Amino acid sequence: MKQISDHLYQVSLGIVNVFLLQGDGLTLIDTGVPGSTEKVLAAIRKGGKNPEDIRNIVLTHWHPDHAGNAAELKQRFKARVYAHAAESDILEQGGGPRPRYLTPGLVNWVAFRLFIKGISPQIAPVIVDEQVQDGDVLPLAGGLRVVHTPGHSAGHMALLVEPDGVLIAGDICANASGLDYSIVYEDLAVGRQSILKAADLSFDQAVFGHGGPVTQQANAKLKARFQQPNPFAGKPLKPV
Ligand SMILES: [Zn+2]
Ligand SMILES: [Zn+2]
Numbered sequence: 001m002k003q004i005s006d007h008l009y010q011v012s013l014g015i016v017n018v019f020l021l022q023g024d025g026l027t028l029i030d031t032g033v034p035g036s037t038e039k040v041l042a043a044i045r046k047g048g049k050n051p052e053d054i055r056n057i058v059l060t061h062w063h064p065d066h067a068g069n070a071a072e073l074k075q076r077f078k079a080r081v082y083a084h085a086a087e088s089d090i091l092e093q094g095g096g097p098r099p100r101y102l103t104p105g106l107v108n109w110v111a112f113r114l115f116i117k118g119i120s121p122q123i124a125p126v127i128v129d130e131q132v133q134d135g136d137v138l139p140l141a142g143g144l145r146v147v148h149t150p151g152h153s154a155g156h157m158a159l160l161v162e163p164d165g166v167l168i169a170g171d172i173c174a175n176a177s178g179l180d181y182s183i184v185y186e187d188l189a190v191g192r193q194s195i196l197k198a199a200d201l202s203f204d205q206a207v208f209g210h211g212g213p214v215t216q217q218a219n220a221k222l223k224a225r226f227q228q229p230n231p232f233a234g235k236p237l238k239p240v
Contacts, residue, residue: 001020001043001044001046001047001049004019004164004166004205004207004213005161005164005165005166005205006163006164007021007022007023007141007142007161007163007164008020008021008022008141008161008164008166008168008207009021009022009047009049010207010213011040011043011044011047012043013032013033013036013039013040013043015033015065015115015210016030016032016033016065016066016209016210017030017207017208017209017210018030018031018032018040018066019168019207020044020047020049021058021140021141021144021161022049022141023140023141023142024055024139024140024141025053025054025055025056026044026049026050026051026053026054026055026056027054027055027056027057027058027140027141027144028040028054028056028057028058028073028079029057029058029059029060029159029168030058030059030060030066030067030170030209031057031059031066031067031068031069031070031073032065032066032068032069033064033065033068033069033119034064034068034069034120034123034124035068035069036068036069037069037072037073037076040069040073051077052077054073054077054079055077055079055080056079056080056081056082056140057070057073057074057079057080057081057082058081058082058083058138058140058144058159059081059082059083059087059091060156060157060158060159060168060170060171060209061083061084061087061152061153061155061156061157061170061171062083062087062090062091062095062096062123062153062155063153063171064095064119064120064121064122064123065119065209066170066171066209067091067095067123067126068123070091070123070124070126071123071124071125071126072124074126074127080129080130081126081127081128081129081130082128082129082130082132082138083128083130083131083132083155083157084131084132084133084146084148084155084156084157085131085132085133085155086148086150086154086155087128087153087154087155087156087157088128088131088155090155091123091125091126091128092125092126092127092128093125094122094123094124094125095120095121095122095123096121096122097121098121098153098154098186099186099239100184100185100186100239100240101184101185101186101187101188101237101238101239101240102183102184102237102238102239102240103181103182103183103184103185103188103232103237104232104235104237104238107177108181108183111176111183112183112184112240115183116183116184117240132146132157133146133148134146134147134148134157137162141161141163142161142162142163143161143162143163144159144160144161144162145159145160145162145201146159147159147160147167147197147198147201148194149170149172149191149194149195149197149198150186150187150190150191150194151172151185151186151187151188151189151190151191151192151193151194151195152170152171152172152182152184152185152186152191152194153171153186154186156170156171156172156194157170158170158172158194158198160201160203164205165202165203165204165205166203166204166205166206166207167198167201167203167205167206167207167218167219168206168207169198169206169207169208169209170208170209171208171209171210172191172194172195172198173191173195173208173222173225173226174208174209174210174211175206175208175210175211175212175213175214176210176211177211179214179221179222179225179226180225182210184240185237188230188232188237189230189233192226192230195222195226196222196223196226196227198219198222199219199220199222199223199226200219200223201219202219203218203219204216204217204218204219205218206218206219206222
């Protein structure tokens with residue numbers, strides 16, 4: 001577990017990162033691929049925090065690498081689950097599939113085949129206790145702002161840790177080998193607009209579902225990388 005800022009820690013699980021927010025108890029942001037609950041909890045313990053203090057679970061979106069253990073963790077710690085209102089149906093139904101499109105490029109094609117294709121779109125259904133909306137500020141760790149960022153999935157949200165100036169970007173984009181588009185989107189053009197919307201906020205650091213943090217001037221770096229015209233505009237994307 002790596003400390004990112006005063007209130008935020010990153011737990012790297014290899015294929016995906018989840019985050020722990022400290023303040024008003026512990027809040028877990030995303031939960032990892034199905035079956036990795038013990039790995040998540042072991043990392044939290046190793047980082048010197050007590051998983052029994054987990055009171056809330058906030059889900060950036062329904063994908064199995066993010067919401068895969070939400071039901072189990074909710075039950076185990078009697079945690080309240082927060083998700084965007086547009087994502088609650090699919091979480092409560094137990095996942096997809098939903099139509100999605102592969103971002104062009106050989107690296108994306110390879111990464112899709114290696115990491116995504118084999119993952120079932122199903123998750124254990126999880127009840128959403130708090131359906132949140134764009135602009136809501138959750139009373140956790142001094143203020144956790146909801147930023148509705150559709151595109152990767154319709155109810156995707158990024159989260160701004162206001163007192164720390166850190167954006168939890170989820171899968172609006174990735175930072176695996178430099179800032180780049182995520183491997184799949186429901187709508188890439190909408191996803192690009194969402195990245196630019198998030199980049200307009202005030203923050204210095206950004207963390208991602210996939211890849212390492214950007215530790216300085218992250219909003220300016222996101223803007224610079226993604227404000228150039230969508231390189232795939234007008235090209236039909238491949239449904240996968
Ligand atoms: Zn995703
Ligand atoms: Zn993901």
